[in-house]
Amino acid sequence: MKRLVRILAAALALTVSTSPAWPADWLPVREISLTIAPGSPLDFSGFLPNGPIDGDSRLVAGTDGRLARAGAPDRPARLFCASLAWSPASGGFPNHADADVYARQLAMHGYNIARFHFIDGSLMFGRQKDFDFDPEILDRIHYLMAALKKHGIYWMVDGLTSWRGGYGGHDDRWAPSEGLKLEVNYQDRAFAHWKRLVTDFLTRVNPYTGIAPIRDDALAMVVLVNENSMEFETVVHDRAGRPYPDSLRQPFNTWLRERYGSTQALRAAWPDLRANERLENASVRLPVERYTDSPRLRDLQAFFVETEKDALARMTRVLRELGYRGLVSDYNNWPTVQTGLTRQNLEAVTMNTYQDGVMSYEPGAKIKNESSLADAGSYMRMAAASRWLGKPFGITEYDHLFWNRYRYEAGLVMPAYAALQGWDMLCRHGHGPIALQYGEPFPHKRAMLPYAIALDPVARAGETLSALLFRRGDVSMSRNTIPFLVRGEEDLTDDMQATEPDTLTVLSLVSRIGLRQSDGLRESLAVNQPRGEADAGKLLAAMKASGLLPENNRTDPAQGIFQSDTGELLLDRDKRSLTLSAPRTEAAAFVALDGPIDLETIRIERGDGDALFAASALDGAASLATAKRMLLIFATDARNTNMRFRDREEKVIEDFGTLPVLIRKGTLSIEFKHRTGRWRLSPVGLDGVVHAPLQSGNGPLRFQLNNDTPAGPATFFLLETD
Structure with missing residues (x-):
């Protein structure tokens, strides 16, 4: 591998030296190797250690409904998830040598659970007979599982992801096809197929662990079928005049x-x-029309709820009879009132949510290219409203997708509010969260693409910050819980697409929210039924009057301003900004600086464009005010070389381009208030290498942060003080 990296580095150097001028304000990434060295500023394994996985550390629903380890059920365990959604186009599962390196790198990045997604597609790719798993792929999966467990990384597995399941003779395993994922809810034939698929995979003894995955303490969760909510699956295959099969x-x-x-x-x-x-x-x-409200649609929703609950119970029984002791989840998408009622019966609730989804890699694919802060983080809020209080809750998929220019927001929005909400797991979706190098010879590794965060410096910056905000717990959990009370089927309306009102889910920007069975009773500090009578402003005022919210809390829904009840997070919808002032991390995501941003310790005085900035203590200090080693993150935007669009607003792709990745130039003026003394600022490569200091001083801790460095464009910096 080292020889391959040297060859790729030489090739890139030649390309950079002989290529025409890069677009103005865009800088080519110089790194080829993306493996980080032990002890580098990007190696978090020292303060985010993964312990051994055994009976005591098996994950369970703890005493307060949070995820916990069996040996300490009263101590919540927070899971930072690596999405492993490989296909042949993205390189597939690694060989044994690379799997060892990959697992170690995941642990160094702070991950402690990995999601095995579309493994049925990989196992059955190119196979002609039903359930005829590719033996080499099965061996690679087993070896990777063992390597992950060795480094203290749990597993989460989809029972079924591909619409083709274990059927042989299909070459479209990653494309939606009608039938199995919907019918598993109500047809015996489809259910029997699902049962055979999970039995064949989960009960085979892994030769590298000596135990079948289904009995392994490392298997923390099984998602029975990915995204199989019945209404959603019919939307995927909607036909004119025939919305339902x-x-x-x-x-x-x-x-x-x-x-x-x-x-x-x-x-x-x-x-x-x-x-x-x-x-x-x-x-x-x-129904012949799903968007025209009717009693027919209301009854179809009630039918879906009962059918999904019955399917959930039936599939869960199969796993239990096979000896599985871990957590079970399902119906991990579609945030409607109907699916909320279904999820009440889950042992653990999971959800997928996206900002600015992309449906294709082909020319003509479109995005909205909008800021998630402009709608006050609605994709996060929809997920928050799907949670059932008293049950473990996690995000199995989320992303603010490439090539959206505001995707730097995701590195602050999702982990900060996930921590505020007290969620148990956070998983940013991608082919893999990291890559070992640029330049791998696979179609989906030749350029940055949507759902491929490993090659995107902006997404990688966000994941790095997520490890600190969410897993390390730099953002405090909310002091309050606002239940959204649920009666049952009577909450269904004639609207098949009804969700929790946007005017009420903004409460998740202030305090914890989630669904809770009400038995028809009403509560004073809750969102009651019917929702039309609920008012977020009045509820917040009542919380202030009762002392649950400080008098100086700045939340004003009418003005689009939301401050967490901890005082750490402040979102301004109209300015499209989000700031965090917590002891160990301070951060800001902003579209423009029309004035200085004052955090607790840091002042951002000037900047030349939209960006994410963060500073985090690395040395165990209790706060940035006393830290001597700090990681700074500065993420602007990134795109591929020769990337082309069909429109001036860059919403419609024409050509994704090629490597090397380009990072947009940016500068910020930073001051650490009330700190003086000797200091030095050094850029840190994507590989964790600390380069020669850019600036140093002896006096006020104030400097110009510029991502155009002699070593190449940087998203990470090490700030050291004496």
Whole structure:
């Protein structure tokens, strides 16, 4: 591998020296190797250690409903997740030697759980017979599992991810196809397929651990089927005039017959029931329009809730009978009222959420290119409103996707609010969270792409900050919990797409929120039913009156200003800014600096564009005010060489371009208030190498932070004081 890295480095050096001038204000990344050295400023394993995985450290639902280790059920365990969503196009599962390096690197980056996603696609790629797993891929997966466990990294596994499951003879395993993922909820044939798939994979003894994964303490969670919410899966395959597949008609009619008993009773509930629709011969039609509210849609939602709960119980039983003791989750997307009712029965709740999704890698793919702060972090808030209080909760997928220019926000928005909410797990989705080097010869590694965060310096900066804010716990958990009370099926309306109101989920920017069964009772400091009668402003005022919120809390929903009840986080929707002032980390994400940003210890005086800035103590100090070694993060934007768009607003891609990655130039004026003495500032490469100091001084700790350094563009800096 070292020889390959030298060859790639020489090739890149030649490219840089002979290429035409780079676009103005964009700098080519010079690193080839992305493996970080032990003891470097990017090696977090010293203060974020992963202990051995055994019976005492097996993950369970703790005494307060938080994730915990079996030997310490009253002490929450926070999981920082590495998404392993490899395919042949992104290089697939590594060989044994690379797996050892990769697992060690994940631990150094601070990860302590890995999600195995689309393993069915990888195991069945190129296979013609059902359940005929590729033996080499299976061996690589087993070896990687053992390597991860050796470094104290738990596993989370999808029972089914690919729409093709274990069926042979298909070459579209990563593309949506109609059938299995929906039908597993209600068809015996599809359920039997799922059962065979999870049994064949999870019960095979791993030769490198000596135990089957299903009985291994390292297997912390199984997501039964990724993104199989019934309404969502029908949306994926929606056809004009036929939003719901015919396979749903018979089970829906059976359910209606059990509920109403007769066509006459159904007609009293459904004014639009046609004369030729009868329960007695199962001829009641499915809705022909999902976005026009109707009693028919309301009953379809109730049918989905009961069907999904039954499927969840049935699949969970299979795992328990096979000897699995870990946590089970499912229905990890689609934040509607209907799926919220389904998730009430989960042992652990998980959710996927995205800012500015991208549906294709082909020319013509579109994004909105909008700031997540402009809508007060709605993608985070939707996830927060899907949580059930008293159960472990985690994000199985999130991202603020490339090539959105504001994606630097994700490194502050998601980990900071995840910590404020007291979530248990955070997983930014990608082919893999890290890469060992630039220039690997695979189609999805030849340039930065959406869902490929490992090659993106902006995403990597965000993940680095996430390890500190979320796993290390630099952001304090909220002091208060605001329950969103749920009665049950009576909360369903005729609107199939109904979600928790945006005007109420803003409460998650102030305090913890989550769903809680109400049994029809109302509470004074809660979001009650019906939601139309709830008012966030009045609830916040009541919290202040009761002393739950400080009098000086600056939250004003009408002005788009939200301050956490801890006082650490302040979001200004109209300015599109978010700041954090916590003892060990201070940070700011901003679109523009129309004036200085004053944090507790740091003052950002000037800047020349939108960016993320953060400073974190590295030396065990209790605060930045006393820290002697600090990691600074400065992330602007990054794109590929020769990247082209079809429009001036850069919303529609024409060509993703090639490596090397380019980073946009940027400068900030930084002052550490009330700190004087000897100091030096050094750039840190993406490989963790500390380069020669850029600046030093003896006096006020004040400097110009410029990411255009002699060693190449930098997103990381080491600030040291004597």
